[in-house]
Amino acid sequence: MDFSLSPEIEDYRRRIRAFVETHVLPVEADPTAYDEHENIREDRLAALRQKARAEGLWALQMPKALGGQGLPVTGMAACYEEMGRSIFGAVAFNCAPPDDGNMILLEKVARPDQKERWLKPIIEGRLRSSFVMTEPAPGSGSDPGGMMLTRAEKKGDRWIVRGRKWFITGAEGAQHFILIARTSDDPRRGLTAFLHHAKDPGWRILRRIPIMGPEEHGGHCEIEYDGLEIPDENRLMEVGEGLKATQIRLNTARLTHCMRWLGLSKRALEIAGAYVAERQAFGAALKDHESVQMMLGAAAMEIEIGRLLTMKAAWQLDRTGKARKEVSMAKVAVADLLHKSVDTAIQLCGAKGYSKDTILEWIYRYARQARLVDGASEVHRMVLSQELAKEGRDFWRWG
Template sequence: MDFRIPPHVEDFRARIAYFVDTEILPVEADRGLWDSHGNIGRPALATLRDRARAEGLWCLQLRRENGGQQLGRTGMAVCYEEMNRSIFGPVVFNAAAPDDGNMMVLEQAATEAQKDRWLRPIADGTVSSAFAMTEPAPGAGSDPGMMQTRAEKRGDKYVLRGRKWFITGAEDASHFIVMARTSDDPRRGLTAFLHHRDEPGWHIERRIPIMGPEEHGGHCEIVYDGLELPADRMLLGEGLGLKVTQMRLGPARLTHCMRWLGLAKRCTEIARDHAERREGFGIRLADRESTQIKMGDLAMGIEIGRLLVMKAAWALDQGDFARKEVSMAKIHVANLLHKAADIAIQINGARGYSTDTPLEWIYRYARQARLVDGADEVHQMVLNRLQSGDPQNFWRWPVAEG
């Protein structure tokens, strides 16, 4: 097995690392450049995005004809990890959720006309987007089959009614992908639609306060109360909404993991830097066996996470849905990030609990990692079901052609 990365991927990685160190980390360190929700302020973001474009570090995930760098999932794994050494890295390179996942599914599922209207403005960075699927109980959460939002066909249009919540980025988004029920068929009952923020028949009920820092546009509760959409707003076609969710959520879950590995590495950097400089009772923290055990365990956990992510990325590049691989990576890396932030805060003591470092930011952010895009328990049940249904193939290695 060849674990070497191609030279062009290493070139992107090195240039991203330099850009993060020289351009993004100084902005991160200046709290005056943040917004009120713990994210990078729009003026500073616009400046950094212009510089990232000029350096050719924009939209690594898309094909070149759609304004991207066409790195593939394995190349993205290397570079996304590097860019999220800063808490603000991904959004600078147009690689942050939810735009990242929305762009990838639009590239794969949209018609050329839909790409012109709905994908390219997101890829250009002129608008942001949201994916409206999750609903309050008794509606859809981890189980899309519980979808309550309905799209009723009336003539040549569809009328949407329902409620969504915790929709990331909705307050700032212009382009929306919304999931709605078009029939009661258990397999072909859901449909994905595209709509613009300026169209009547929907509104944001509230921006939901959360424990952690927020993406631009927050996490919102949305009401659809008669949004009318023509048939050309369907993505893939009527009844193919479950396929759209499969196409979107697997890769999006994995890109979360790619980014979280970068944050976990940043936690170890901050912890190690403090441990090497801080002394107590005549000995450096870095020389204490308890510190060394914690840091060694984190190093191993991060490397396991990288291998899980890279295997899943490789499987996606082969055209596989990689359900097993993505679920394993999602569980491991989400828990790893929380553990890395917790240990780094413990090593830093009161300094880690303060806002003098980004550790408290990462800690608050990390707790949602075990919930977003499927809770730990959901992915554990998926793995059990896959293994129970086909125990021999679950463990089978892919075989190369002879």
Template sequence: MDFSLPAATEDIRSRIAHFVAREIVPLEADPASYDDHENIRLDLLDAMRARARAAGLWCIQLAPEHGGLGLGRVGMAACYEEMNRSIFGPAIFNSAAPDDGNMMVLEKVATPAQKARWLAPIARGEVRSAFAMTEPHPGSGSDPSMMLTRAERQADGSYRIYGRKWFITGAAEAAHFIVMARTSDDARKGLTAFLFHRDQPGWRILRRIAIMGPEEHGGHCELEFDGLTISPEDVLMGEGDGLKVTQIRLGPARLTHCMRWLGLARRCVEIARAYAVERHSFGVALAERESVQMKLGQAAMSIEIGRLLTMKAAWELDRGNLARKEISMAKIQAANTLHQAADMAIQINGARGYSRDTVLEWIYRYARQARLVDGADEVHQMVLNRFLSQEKADFWRWPVAAP
């Protein structure tokens, strides 16, 4: 692959970088910028979103006809990394999970009528959304075949949904939902994706689950479905296509996590380097100590490895491939790199890093979930082993250009 960015993409990346540095990063130091769940205050978010939109940096992942800039996955990789140099960045550019993944899957598979009703309001920033798949034990987690939530078809063609979901990101603030439910016992065609609005009866939020880290807007919630009625026109793709929907949504969404996490990892290194230069101990700056130089060098290399894996996966997606193997490798590398970079930066900053004088402790608590969300490390390692068993030496094959 060619690693050079088109001039138009580089212009967007550069403008995002300047906007983040000038407009967003300064907000992090003001306690008044935060809501009760340690994310950007919603009224401030709305004001900043208006500025991002005015700067022409809104929803870069969507096609122009849906209000975006039409960047491919490779361009998104470069730009999302810049966005998440600030902990507030992705939400301000309307590129944060779960809206990001929901918009992309709706853009790809929804009907024109569904796009007008369910996608357009999210793309305009008028509503937020959620993707309800994960269930409490013994229901589905990383294995959708274990799904217990069921959708029963009625005589009039509608469906009624019964079951429970949990750790549903953004549910407390979401208006538009995609919920996965079982419609048959078929191993490949047993799941179906449904669209619903928060005002529809037959479901409720049982609780907002407290977590160790800062939360996305709307938290991580446990939901109960007790007869939610879904019209046939609100089935996404078709009955039995739920597994396809999850594959289409979750692969690219995992990769956008990687893009964002690498931006946060870079921010950790930047904070660590700046402090190492100014902090003197026993007559020399920390930056002059070999042990500190080794930590920073290792972090820089790990970030670059993550970037290369992420870019390769993005390139494969842009070529029309599923990139499952590449996404799994990028997911493991980016998640662990973020966690290690935050830990390293706190260590170099000492007590300052452990305090709230920097965003490092925020990033550190947030980073621990990266190795769990969208498939734990171990799940992706098993995926890679499955590819290795199938492909053997071809696991490492190079793509060959056509003559």
């Protein structure tokens, strides 16, 4: 097994590392660069994005023919990890959720005319997008196929949508939406994916839901659909393939979360390592205390395990396009280690880590959502149990 990167990917990785160090971290360190939701201000982001495009580091996940860099998933894994060193890293390179997953889905399944209208503006950074699936109880959460209540009814050449969605990431700032709605009661082919624009009448944002952590641009919103009309030409894929569209999107999007979280995990240990090297206690630097070494060593090992799981899943996606159990394993492990890494870093930094003098408290609050987004950890463990029951000893097969 060869874990080395190709010269091309290594060049991207090194340039992204340098870009984050030179351009992104200074903005992150500037208190005036933050908006009211603890994200980067739009004007400061625009300047970073312009620099990233000028240096050929824009939209790594998209084909070169569409304005991206055409990296394979394994290349994305190495580069997204470098972006993730900063809380503003991924969005500076147009590799942040939910646009990241939406672009990947549209590039895979949209018609050429749909790509021109709905995908190209996202790649170019002219607008943002949102993926609209989750609903308040008793509607769909982890079981969209069985529980989705939002319906789209066909009338002539148009679909009429009614229902309610919530925790829709980025909705307040998005112009393009990918909507999943029920079109029949078939348990496997009852959902369909649609495309609509923010200016289309018949829908509204009810509220931007307050959350404990810092927010993505556009927040996490509750939305009501009350007669939104979508032309059939704006249907994405075939009728009844909404669940398939969701699975295609999440398969890679879950893994790109892991890639970015690994960068944040490493950053947390970096901050802690610098602190314990300087801080003295009981006649020695903290780094020389065995208990501190054990904490750092354990966290570092967990990060490396997460990197290996993530890279294996990326390799599998590049080979076959499918990596359900590999992605689930990475998602559970990396979500856990992100919390462990930043918790360890805060503990080692003491009161300074708990304060806003470092970025650790920001990462800590953000980290709690990792075990919930794109499928709760319990659901992924259930998926792994089902795969084990189906495959038996072949669950651990090579290749």
